[in-house]
Amino acid sequence: MQQNANSIATRHPLPATAWSLRAWPPLLWQAREPTPARFEHLSTLIAHYDDAPGTATGQTVWAAQGDRGAAGMAWDWVELTQGVVAIADPMSVVTNLRLIGDGGEVLTAHEAACFLNQLLHELPWQREVQRALDSRAWS
Secondary structure, three states, X not given: OXXXXXXXXXXOOOOOOHHHHHHOOOEEEEOOOOOOOOOEEEEEEEEEXXXXXXXXXXXXXXXXXXOOEEEXXXXXXXXXXXXXXXXXXXXXXXXXXXXXXXXXXEOOHXXXXXXXHHHHHOXXXXXXXHHHHHHHHOO
């Protein structure tokens, strides 16, 4: 896939909030198959920032354009200490993806969480969040 973040954002304008990804049309993906599209960083929001290290929180939004449509994922993050960020709640990844299990069933949110977290851990999201924090520190 040779898409970039701008082309994904052009097809599916960035939602006003990360939570509005649920308004995107649902997209069915087999949970155990390789990811059919490459996710690109769309935005990172810093919701709280203080000069003291380890006090920032926010959201990051990622999207992919595959053959069957656009997929979006967003999650909250928290800065644990300067240079270290983590997912605030691994059970709260917001997405329009509906993951399908081996038997053809749609996985529950609890069942899907493992697959979604594996997918987002493969993304360079911490680097993008750190870039946003670094640019905020200079403004």
